[in-house]
Every structure is written in C-alpha cells, then in structure tokens.
Amino acid sequence: MKKRTLVAMLALSAILAACGKNEPSQPAATGAAAPAAAVTKIVVGLDDNFPPMGFRDEKNELVGFDIDLAREAGKRMGLDMEFKPIDWSAKEAELAGKRVDMLWNGLTITEQRKEKIAFSSPYMENHQIIVVLASGGIKTKADLAGKVVGAQDGSSAVDAINKDEVVAKSFKQLKTFGDNITALMDLSAGRLDAVVVDEVVGRFHVAKKSEEYRVLEENFGVEEYGVGLRKEDTELLARLEASMAEMKKDGKAAEIATKWFGKDIIK
Structure with missing residues (x-):
C-alpha cells in the first residue's frame, strides 16, 4: 500500500471516530403506558x-x-x-x-x-315466602304436594326450594319465569298453585291485592342481601x-x- 493512501485512510478513520463521539444520543423509548383514567x-x-x-x-x-x-x-x-x-x-x-x-x-x-x-x-335480611290464592286450600308447605309452583328463573327462590328436597320432590312441577310479576299473574289465572318469592317483593304485591293473595306462615328460609x-x-x-x-x-x-x-x- 502506498504511503499517501495509508495516511489518507488513517485520517478518514479519525474523522469518523470523532463524528461518532459527537452524535446526539437517541431519544428515550416512548412506549411507557399512560396512567389509567380515573373511574367516574x-x-x-x-x-x-x-x-x-x-x-x-x-x-x-x-x-x-x-x-x-x-x-x-x-x-x-x-x-x-x-x-x-x-x-x-x-x-x-x-x-x-x-x-x-x-x-x-x-x-x-x-x-x-x-x-x-x-x-x-x-x-338486609329476607325470607323466601310462599304466596297462594286466598280462595285456595293450601295452608302449609306439605299442601304443595302434587301442585305446580312458580319462581323466578335464576333467583335464590329456586335455590331455596331445591334445598328442601322432600318438599321440592313432592311438587308436580316447578315452573320458572323471567320475573316475579309474570309468575304472580299466572297464579291469579290459576295456572299456578303457589309462587315462591322474595318477601320484600311478595308482600309488596300482596298488600296491593290482599283480597286475592295470602302468604303462608311457613317459608323456604332466611337469607341476606x-x-x-x-x-x-x-x-x-x-x-x-x-x-x-x-x-x-x-x-x-x-x-x-x-x-x-x-x-x-x-x-
């Protein structure tokens, strides 16, 4: 290699090294997650x-x-x-x-x-009460044997009934509804013999139609909301x-x- 060429290459290397030292540092990564917005x-x-x-x-x-x-x-x-x-x-x-x-x-x-x-x-505390027609002959849970009983689908009334296996198995049918009001309407129409419902709901409706409905003394247990x-x-x-x-x-x-x-x- 010629001396002149070698000198030129060394000079170029020195210039590149100097430029590398003076290059601005890369900006910090910006991928950090933003703080979550406060729930309002x-x-x-x-x-x-x-x-x-x-x-x-x-x-x-x-x-x-x-x-x-x-x-x-x-x-x-x-x-x-x-x-x-x-x-x-x-x-x-x-x-x-x-x-x-x-x-x-x-x-x-x-x-x-x-x-x-x-x-x-x-x-609050609640009971699963049994609502029947005032004109009917159902007086106790035992009288529900062979009867069609209604309750709201997915409600704790269904769970409470099933816990009392002896009584539940005595039903002719346990029929579930989308809501309690529909079940009570079927009771009024004679398509059901009884409705098991949350006390706070049942007594609210019974109070409105006390001449039509009656609540049994027995119930399907106490629960908490x-x-x-x-x-x-x-x-x-x-x-x-x-x-x-x-x-x-x-x-x-x-x-x-x-x-x-x-x-x-x-x-």
Missing part, C-alpha cells in the same frame, strides 16, 4: 321488574329502594351510578363480561355465588363498604328504607 361512572345491573327494589314507575323511570340506596352510595363515593336492566338469570355473565360493574337488586348472598363474585357486607362485584375490584368494594357504613351511621340508609317499607329494615 359505575354501571349497576338490575332486574327492572322487581318492585320495590328496582322497577319502572308510571313515567317509565327506574325507581326503587335499591336504586335510591345505590345512588346515595355513589354520591358519597364521587361516582355517577348508571342503572342497566339485564337478564337476571345471566347476571354473573354480565358482571364477568364487564357489561356491568355491580349487581344491586335484591341479590341474595349464597355460597355458590361467592365462588364467582365478591359480595359487600349484607345490608348484598351487592355483587367482580372479585378483582377490591378497591371499589372497599369504597362501597365505607360509604354504606357511613350511610348506616348517619341514618340515611334508615331514611331510604322507611320511605319504601315504612320502617328501618337495614341490617
């Missing part, structure tokens, strides 16, 4: 044909005890509560699929449901528990209960 709205799933817990009034507006309770809790949590009617028999799927964020509509706390969803502390959430929503559950405790302490929950039931039924 909660979608509450409910059965809109479940008075007095949640139903539509003469103006077709959603009203009820649980709706008033949820609105007050949401206000204290700084959250807007949107109420969404759903197929109550598919409530767990609606919650898991994140189409709703809470189930708040006379939801009974059961061990089976605890496997899929998280529950708030119970806020709670609010259902996804198991991973631990922070939301903690905020809900705090707001409900505050509402019980300052008397707001009792005020809402008295509005709908004439007395404080809050647990």
Whole structure:
C-alpha cells in the first residue's frame, strides 16, 4: 500500500471516530403506558321488574329502594351510578363480561355465588315466602304436594326450594319465569298453585291485592342481601363498604328504607 493512501485512510478513520463521539444520543423509548383514567361512572345491573327494589314507575323511570340506596352510595363515593336492566338469570355473565360493574337488586348472598363474585357486607335480611290464592286450600308447605309452583328463573327462590328436597320432590312441577310479576299473574289465572318469592317483593304485591293473595306462615328460609362485584375490584368494594357504613351511621340508609317499607329494615 502506498504511503499517501495509508495516511489518507488513517485520517478518514479519525474523522469518523470523532463524528461518532459527537452524535446526539437517541431519544428515550416512548412506549411507557399512560396512567389509567380515573373511574367516574359505575354501571349497576338490575332486574327492572322487581318492585320495590328496582322497577319502572308510571313515567317509565327506574325507581326503587335499591336504586335510591345505590345512588346515595355513589354520591358519597364521587361516582355517577348508571342503572342497566339485564337478564337476571345471566347476571354473573354480565358482571364477568364487564357489561356491568355491580349487581344491586335484591341479590341474595349464597355460597355458590361467592365462588364467582365478591359480595359487600349484607345490608338486609329476607325470607323466601310462599304466596297462594286466598280462595285456595293450601295452608302449609306439605299442601304443595302434587301442585305446580312458580319462581323466578335464576333467583335464590329456586335455590331455596331445591334445598328442601322432600318438599321440592313432592311438587308436580316447578315452573320458572323471567320475573316475579309474570309468575304472580299466572297464579291469579290459576295456572299456578303457589309462587315462591322474595318477601320484600311478595308482600309488596300482596298488600296491593290482599283480597286475592295470602302468604303462608311457613317459608323456604332466611337469607341476606348484598351487592355483587367482580372479585378483582377490591378497591371499589372497599369504597362501597365505607360509604354504606357511613350511610348506616348517619341514618340515611334508615331514611331510604322507611320511605319504601315504612320502617328501618337495614341490617
């Protein structure tokens, strides 16, 4: 190699090395995730044909005890509560699929449901009562043998009936309905002999037609109502528990209960 060529190559290498040292550093990666937006709205799933817990009034507006309770809790949590009617028999799927964020509509706390969803502390007790026609001859649970009994599909009434295996097996048929009002209409029409229903709902309707319906002294057991959430929503559950405790302490929950039931039924 010629001396002149060698000198030129060395000079070029020096220039390139110097340029490499002076190159600006590459900008930092910008793939970091942006902080999640704060939650401001909660979608509450409910059965809109479940008075007095949640139903539509003469103006077709959603009203009820649980709706008033949820609105007050949401206000204290700084959250807007949107109420969404759903197929109550598919409530767990609606919650898991994140189409709703809470189930708040006379939801009974059961061990089976605890496997899929998280529950708030119970806020009221309920019984599964037996409603029959006042003109009929059914006086006891034993009289239901050979009879057609109705209940809401996917409700805790069905679970309560099935727990009492002896009585349940004595039925001619256990017929399920999309809602309790339809079941009670079938009772009035003579297509059913009895309806097993949540006490808060059953007595609401019986009071309206006391000459037509009668409630048996026996029932299918005591249960508790709670609010259902996804198991991973631990922070939301903690905020809900705090707001409900505050509402019980300052008397707001009792005020809402008295509005709908004439007395404080809050647990």
